Amino acid sequence: MSDRFDDLVVLPALGAQLGLDLGDSAAACGRAGAYFSAATVDLDDYDHIVLCMSGGKDSIASLLHLLDLGVDRSRLELWHHDVDGREGSTLMDWPFMADYNRRLASAFEVPIYFSWLEGGFEAEMLKQDSYGRPHHVETPEGLLTLKRDTARAVPATRRKFPQVSASLQTRWCSSALKIDVGRRALNNQDRFNGKNVLFITGERRQESSNRARYYQLEPHACDRRHGKKARRVDAWRPVLDWDEERVWDALQRHRVLAPVPYRLGWGRSSCMKCIFNDASIWATLRHHFPGSLDAIADYEQQFGCTISRERIPIMDLSKRARPIEIHDVEALGQALDRTYRLPIFATDDTLWATPAGAFARTGCGPS
Numbered sequence: 472m473s474d475r476f477d478d479l480v481v482l483p484a485l486g487a488q489l490g491l492d493l494g495d496s497a498a499a500c501g502r503a504g505a506y507f508s509a510a511t512v513d514l515d516d517y518d519h520i521v522l523c524m525s526g527g528k529d530s531i532a533s534l535l536h537l538l539d540l541g542v543d544r545s546r547l548e549l550w551h552h553d554v555d556g557r558e559g560s561t562l563m564d565w566p567f568m569a570d571y572n573r574r575l576a577s578a579f580e581v582p583i584y585f586s587w588l589e590g591g592f593e594a595e596m597l598k599q600d601s602y603g604r605p606h607h608v609e610t611p612e613g614l615l616t617l618k619r620d621t622a623r624a625v626p627a628t629r630r631k632f633p634q635v636s637a638s639l640q641t642r643w644c645s646s647a648l649k650i651d652v653g654r655r656a657l658n659n660q661d662r663f664n665g666k667n668v669l670f671i672t673g674e675r676r677q678e679s680s681n682r683a684r685y686y687q688l689e690p691h692a693c694d695r696r697h698g699k700k701a702r703r704v705d706a707w708r709p710v711l712d713w714d715e716e717r718v719w720d721a722l723q724r725h726r727v728l729a730p731v732p733y734r735l736g737w738g739r740s741s742c743m744k745c746i747f748n749d750a751s752i753w754a755t756l757r758h759h760f761p762g763s764l765d766a767i768a769d770y771e772q773q774f775g776c777t778i779s780r781e782r783i784p785i786m787d788l789s790k791r792a793r794p795i796e797i798h799d800v801e802a803l804g805q806a807l808d809r810t811y812r813l814p815i816f817a818t819d820d821t822l823w824a825t826p827a828g829a830f831a832r833t834g835c836g837p838s
């Protein structure tokens with residue numbers, strides 16, 4: 472449901488605000504280089520292949536599909552956006568998520584570059600009469616720090632949780648912490664100038680009616696093939712036509728164990744404390760990870776505004792549903808550990824299994 476809301480309401484608003492085409496087929500209709508179906512592309516056409524790796528099943532399936540297609544790994548790199556940043560905040564994301572992505576990349580022998588908004592979700596939320604913080608972008612040449620253009624920006628105040636809303640003034644997390652970070656990472660690396668870049672994300676048509684109409688291959692918003700930088704950037708969605716069964720089949724075939732959130736019963740691998748979480752997820756967090764909602768409850772008090780759009784305090788909301796019964800003891804033991812300690816691949820000791828969250832429709836948000 473959250474995907475549908477994003478696609479029909481939030482993303483069109485985001486596209487308008489950022490001047491981006493975020494995949495609406497009507498807008499893309501007739502655009503040169505946009506293809507509704509492009510199950511395969513000539514990977515040899517591209518100097519750089521960037522795969523946005525959230526650590527969820529669909530981006531992993533995208534990686535596995537590239538390997539099946541015989542991708543030249545020397546051109547491939549993974550990008551992961553740290554939602555909580557790297558400055559000490561632990562408010563939103565799964566503690567192991569960064570390390571999991573690092574180990575996943577290492578297991579497949581591909582480089583991974585992290586990028587983040589300084590201070591992450593929490594610092595952005597606490598912004599008061601101040602400019603946006605810099606973005607930090609890992610690159611092959613080292614860490615880039617991209618400051619804001621204070622000549623053009625204006626100081627702003629948030630001091631409330633992003634809310635499930637059409638307005639990106641209120642529902643700001645995906646754009647501030649992911650889309651904008653990726654856009655600046657593409658625009659500010661000279662190594663992409665004069666090159667062909669394939670930018671890959673893991674959306675699937677099955678997720679919502681609007682995604683069903685996405686173009687599978689189209690020029691990315693950062694494409695400048697006709698500009699001074701001569702940078703061609705194509706956006707490709709390799710698993711767009713896949714159903715969920717095919718995604719899990721790919722993971723099983725490659726013996727990639729299901730990521731921890733699915734093993735715990737989550738239907739999506741998004742932020743642990745995503746604003747789209749429903750009562751059952753909040754109940755699960757409160758029950759299995761006591762204290763994990765305290766910081767959010769404290770901020771609700773400070774702001775006089777709840778994380779829930781229904782204005783129900785998180786502690787009350789978490790009592791409105793039964794927690795998910797978690798039987799996967801290993802995944803439960805991993806959930807709060809910053810170091811990812813479980814295997815990436817199935818082994819003789821850790822057999823591949825369809826996780827509890829597969830095909831579930833628990834209310835948790837976009838990845």
Ligand code: SF4
Binds near residue numbers: 746
């Ligand atoms: S997963 Fe949820 S909380 Fe995290 S950035 Fe996306 S919408 Fe926001």
